[in-house]
Amino acid sequence: MLSFLARTMVKPISLVKPVSLVKLPGRYLAHQEGLPRLPVPPLQQTLERYMQVLQPIVSQEEWNHTEKLVDEFRSPGGVGERLQKGLERRARKTKNWLSDWWLQTAYLEYRLPVVVHSSPGCVLPKQDFVDRQGQLRFAAKLIEGVLDFKSMVANETLPVEYLRGKPLCMNQYYSILSSCRIPGxxxxxxxxxxxxxxxxxxxTVVHNFQFFELDVYNSDGTPLTSDQIFTQLEKIWNTSLQTNKEPIGILTSNHRNSWAKAYNNLIKDKTNKESVKTIQRSIFTVCLDAPIPRVSDELYRSRVAAxxxxxxxxxxxxxxRWFDKTLQFIIAEDGSCGLIYEHAPSEGLPIVALLDYVVEYTKKEELVRSPMIPLPMPKKLRFNITPEIKNDIEKAKQNINIMVHDLDIKVFVFTHFGKNFPKLEKLSPDAFIQVALQLAYYRMYSCVCSTYESASLRMFHLGRTDTIRSASVDSFAFVHAVDDPDKQNQEKVELLRKAVQAHRAYTDMAISGQAIDRHLLGLKLQAIEDLVSMPEIFMDTSFAxxxxxxxxxxxxxxKTDCVMCYGPVVPDGYGVCYNPMDDHINFAVSAFNSCAETNAARLAHYLEQALLEMQNLIQCTPKSKL
Structure with missing residues (x-):
């Protein structure tokens, strides 16, 4: 399977309100239309690079076999050229030749549960409240902050982001609020x-498995203040003290086909249909959680990530939860908080930019207390639970409990250095971490594996992601040399720097629309669309x-001292997400307990050792010799 958890690798953006708070209608559209279209890379270039990335991850015999298939595919007048021309025609006729295909194949046709397998979470710093009042006050301030951010989106005053002096596509910011996935x-x-x-x-506010519709705007269109929201949240809390309610939201955690069947059962009832529609239509969801079980400080962050x-x-x-909602903010009574988002509309960066904005907003002092105007009671959403729906809920409970026990997750803070150290050495911090990951994996398994890192394509209109392939000929040369007693430190450092630079070069290639993965996917989907027989290059072991x-x-x-987390994309793999701060790095490593060969804590240990060893290599080798 493709790595469907496409995520974003871009520097953090400072989202501050622009000078103009006046509505700027048409600004978004004008900006979007001015962006370049995603290119279709040259066929020969992609095929040559494909053969290069295969070198460290397949056997020589497999590589030789694939080389023959590639030569056949790219022969003049052959199937490769025909598919390439089809892609180029598609690129001329559409705003982005990839975006619709990617949305469908990577997300909407993906049938595993969105929970763990697709939707990323984010662990925010623990808040210092320890009771219901603190929980609700923080939640009210957070809601007010999101509504403030929403006003910038609605007024089209959201600052345009830039990467290396080039404007980025802002479409994802306009897709994350008031959106929801619908099962089919x-x-x-x-x-x-x-x-x-x-x-x-x-x-939508959910507490004790009960859903409420909370209007957050006054009749004149102004948003409620945090004081008013707090009052409304207290009403919700007091109305939902009973916990003996059916957890209807658990249905959304199921396999997509099972959820689609249960969904059709659920909305046969008129009341249920109206309640579901209210959740789907809401701007976002706030989950007021019960406190998580007490654990040691060492385990706390990992437990919150889970x-x-x-x-x-x-x-x-x-x-x-209602896992189909694009944005769900989670605030527990013990001060743990964060977010989970449904991945189809957006990558991680716009979500984190919103979070950065909202976290800063929650720190603002209240200058003026709001006048307490009587507000209507938030509407409790009713569900009629038939025996069939009850049965669906019980099945979903069983399935999620299996998934919960299977997820192995380790969140840790690497405290020895952050992004400042590689920067001082004139090395890309991201590439440095990626090479460390290659070394850690090699130490565990004595081989390297196919490695996905997402690269943003937001320099292009409606751009999503492509793949940076971290397992390269150069990274393999370095990890293979580290334990070689015949190699001097000077040579090892040279190989390390070369590996870091090679990763940086691949990153630059990817963000400029010249990587191989989305192009190969496009050629494969073009073949399916043209109803031609599937070319052998895509049926090959090496491709798998x-x-x-x-x-x-x-x-x-x-900017916030947080970390995103997500599950592995293959049964015998790892998910690794990281947030490099100036003097430390936040990591989240996940694996499945059902795979005997993987262990999240073990990879975390080897990753920490790899980072320290690479630092030591550089610091102990005189610069004059480099």
Whole structure:
């Protein structure tokens, strides 16, 4: 399978309000239309690079076989040229030749549960409240902050982001609020209700498995203040004290085909249909969670990460979610908090930029207390539970509990140095970390594996991601040389620097639309669309190995001292996400307990050792010799 957890690798963006707070209608559209279109890379270039990336991850025999298939595929007048021309025609006719295909194949046709397998979570710093009042006050301030951010989106005053002096596509910011995934029997869909004639003015709040519609705007269109929101949240809390309710939200954690069947059962009832529609239409969801079980400080962050990803199972907070909602902010009574987002509309960076903005907003002092105008009671959403729906819920409980026990996750802070150290050595911090990951994996398994790191294509109109392939000829040369007693430190450092530079070069290639993975996917999908027989290059063992990403990685940098997390994309693989701060690095490593060969804590240990060893190599080798 392709690595469907496409994520973003870009520097953190400072989102501050622009000088103009006046609505700027048309600004977004004008900006978007001015962006370049995603190119279709030259066929020969992609095929040559494909053969290069296969070298460290397949046997010589497999490589030789693939070389013959590639030569046949790229022969003049052959199937490769025909598919390439088809892609080029598609690129001329569409705003982005890849975006619709990617949305469908990577997300909407993906049938595994979005929980763990697709939706990333984010662990925010622990808040210092320890009771219900603190929880609700923080939640109210967070809601007010998101609404403030939403006003910039609605007024089209959101600052345009730039990467290396080039403007980036801002479309994802306009897709994450008021949107929801809708289950289908073979393919899901995503609806953005902000684009409808009557955009929503409410959010969903869920507590003790019970859902509420909370209007967050006054009749004159102004947003409620945090004081007013706090009052409304208290009403919700007091109305939802009973916990003996069916956890209807747990249905959204199921396999997509199972959820689609249960969904059709659920909405046969008119009341249920209206309640579901209210959740789907809401601007976002706030989950007021029960406190997570007490654990040691060492285990705390890992336990919170698991809560963000899956809610802890049927006995804890999984029923306190609607996993199809694009944005769900999670605030527990013990001060743990974060977010989980449904991945189809957006990569990680716009989500983290929103989080950075909101976290800063929550720190603002209240200058003026709001006048307490009586507000209507938030509407509790009712569900009629038939025996059939009850049965669906019980099955979903069983399935999520299996998933919860299977997820092995380790969140840790590497405290010895942060991104400042590689920068001082004139090395890319991201590339340095990626090479360390290659060394850690090699130490564990005595081989390297196909490694995915996401690269942003947001320099292009409607751009999503492509793949940076971290397992390269140069990284393999370095990790193979580290333990070679016949090699001097000077040579090892030269190989390290070469590996880091090679990764940086591949990154530059990827963000400029010249990487291989999305191009190969496009050629394959073009073949399916043209109803020609599938070319052998895509049926080859090497192609399967190349797409079996045992390391699925992502840098998601943030100004906030947080870290994103997600599950592995293959049964025998790892998910690794990291946020490099100036003097430390936050890591989240995941694996599946059902695979005897993988262990998240073990990879975390080897990763820490690899980073220290690489630092030591550089520091102990005189610069004059480099």
């Amino acid at each position: 029997p073979k393919r899901d869909s995503v609806i953005n209700y902000e684009q409808t004639k009557k955009p929503p003015t409410h959010i 809560q963000m990803l899956h809610g802890g199972g049927s006995r804890w907070n999984t029923g306190n 190995v190349a797409l079996h990403f045992k390391l699925s990685t992502s840098q998601v940098p943030s």
